[in-house]
Amino acid sequence: MIGIIPHVGAGAIRFGMTRADVGDVVQGVAVRRRRNPRDASEYDFFREEGFFVYYDVADRCVAVEFGPGARVTYDSFELFGEAAHVALAWARSRDPDLVVKDGFVSKAMGLAMYAPWLEHRPESFMIFRPNYDEDEQRRMAAHLS
Secondary structure (H helix, E strand, O other): OEEEEOOOEEOOEEOOOEHHHHHHHHOOOEEEEOOOOOOOOOEEEEOOOOEEEEEOOOOEEEEEEEOOOOOEEEOOEEOOOOOHHHHHHHHHHHOOOOEEOOEEEEOOOOEEEEOOOOOOOOOEEEEEOOOHHHHHHHHHHHHHO
């Protein structure tokens, strides 16, 4: 079970770690790819562990995304343990200002859920460092100008 530390990281992975540091603590084989040409950096996918690690332009960890094969907890709540509507209700009880769209995004919790069907289990959860979204929007705006 991987425990999330809000705004800090998950398990032994910490936001701000270099790609090499992440590789040292995960000790799994990473598949490195880019989702699209506008990404800041390539991500590392650790198939056996069931998660992706995302990096900024300096190759520092900014986010971790977990797929349904990962066993992940956030303050003792097992994220993939219930239907998405249960996870949404749990998150909303902690952050009434979260944004609901194909799941939710909570900047206060540093947590996002992707779940297009709330009666099914979530498809993924992402944790992210503080100001991740704002920094990405600035980077993309600069990239497009």
